[in-house]
Amino acid sequence: DIQMTQSPSTLSASVGDRVTITCRASQSISTYLAWYQQKPGKGPKVLIYRASSLESGVPSRFSGSGSGTEFTLTISSLQPDDFATYYCQQYSGYSLTFGGGTKVEIK
Amino acid sequence: EVQLVESGGGLVQPGGSLRLSCVGSGFTFSDHYMDWVRQAPGKGLEWVGRIRKKLNSYTTEYAASVKGRFIVSRDDSKNSLYLEMNSLKSEDTAVYYCVRADSGSFPHFDCWGQGTLVTVSS
Numbered sequence: 001d002i003q004m005t006q007s008p009s010t011l012s013a014s015v016g017d018r019v020t021i022t023c024r025a026s027q028s029i030s031t032y033l034a035w036y037q038q039k040p041g042k043g044p045k046v047l048i049y050r051a052s053s054l055e056s057g058v059p060s061r062f063s064g065s066g067s068g069t070e071f072t073l074t075i076s077s078l079q080p081d082d083f084a085t086y087y088c089q090q091y092s093g094y095s096l097t098f099g100g101g102t103k104v105e106i107k
Numbered sequence: 108e109v110q111l112v113e114s115g116g117g118l119v120q121p122g123g124s125l126r127l128s129c130v131g132s133g134f135t136f137s138d139h140y141m142d143w144v145r146q147a148p149g150k151g152l153e154w155v156g157r158i159r160k161k162l163n164s165y166t167t168e169y170a171a172s173v174k175g176r177f178i179v180s181r182d183d184s185k186n187s188l189y190l191e192m193n194s195l196k197s198e199d200t201a202v203y204y205c206v207r208a209d210s211g212s213f214p215h216f217d218c219w220g221q222g223t224l225v226t227v228s229s
Contacts, residue, residue, distance in 0.1 A: 001171070034215040036152075043204050043219030044152065055217070087152055091215055094168045096142075096154040 002026050002090050006099030012107040019075040021102045023088035028068045032092035035064055035073045038101075039084045047086075048073065078104070109133040109218050111205045116223030123195050123227075129188040129205030129220060137161060137183040140208040142216065143190050145201035145225075155179075155190070155203070173199075195227045 003026040013019050023033065031051035036044035046055045048064035051071055061076045075082055083106055088099040115127040127143075140163075143155040156169040156179040167179050178191040188205055202222040208214035 032213050032215075036216070038152075043221055044216075045219070046215060046217055049209070049215040049217075089152075089154075089216070091213060095170065096157075098152040098154065101151045 001095045002029060002093060002097055004088055004090055004097050004099040006088055006102055008102060009100060010103045010105060012105045013078050014107045015078055015080060017078045017107075019078050019082075019104060021073045021086055021088075023066075023071045023073070023099050025069045025071075025090055029090045029092035031067050032090055033064075033066070033071050034089045034091065035062075036087045036089065037082075037084045038087065044087065075104075109207070111207060111218060111220035113203065113205045113220045113223040116203065116225045118226045118228065119195055120229050121195060121197060121227055124191070124193045125195065125225060127190040127192070127203055127205075127223060127225070129190075131186045131188070131205075131207065134207070134218075136186040138210055140214055141179075141181060141188045142206040142208055143177075143179060143188075144204045144206050144216070144219075145199075146204070146222070147198070147201045150201075153201075157208070158188070192225070195225075197227050199225065200227045201225060 005024045033051045035048040038044040052064045063074050085103045110132045113129045119125045140159050142157045158179045159166045176194045180189045204222045205220040206216045207218040209217040
């Protein structure tokens with residue numbers, strides 16, 4: 001199975017900060033990578049798919065980049081609603097895998 | 108509005124069985140692959156299994172951790188997805204999410220249910 005390594009596991013930031021989360025795949029997944037946001041007690045919500053495509057309705061302060069094995073999620077200016085846990089996920093093969101998650105906390 | 112509603116969770120003893128259901132609404136259920144993803148308490152997300160659509164012969168895939176114990180099925184006439192869980196272990200305790208995959212050839216997850224909690228304990 002393809003392993004997804006996400007970093008950092010926790011991130012403390014302030015409103016207005018630029019935030020970057022990294023995800024590394026154990027082998028090339030082309031651009032078959034998605035990013036999800038999860039808030040406590042809720043199901044996740046997709047933000048980015050195909051590594052850099054913004055899901056409809058998602059604010060433009062979210063962006064994704066990368067291909068192959070290295071990917072990033074960037075929040076250009078952190079807003080109060082963005083404090084949550086973020087997961088990357090690869091969907092290049094028959095077995096799908098998630099990163100371990102990054103919790104974005106208020107500094 | 109696209110909606111997925113899970114049901115069937117609860118407390119079950121180790122070695123027991125449980126069947127989860129999910130009903131989809133607001134979209135053409137039969138056009139989509141459907142998946143189950145779980146989340147143990149305080150932990151991250153783990154993909155459980157997938158069932159493809161009729162065009163792909165309803166083929167299934169499973170995570171290694173549940174292969175041979177869990178079965179994913181669907182009934183498109185009822186807009187329903189199912190997860191049959193057998194030989195349950197304590198490590199199967201989790202919130203189970205029903206998830207829709209988008210209609211592309213390499214689909215990502217574009218809609219999630221609210222989840223149903225399964226607790227495996229004596």
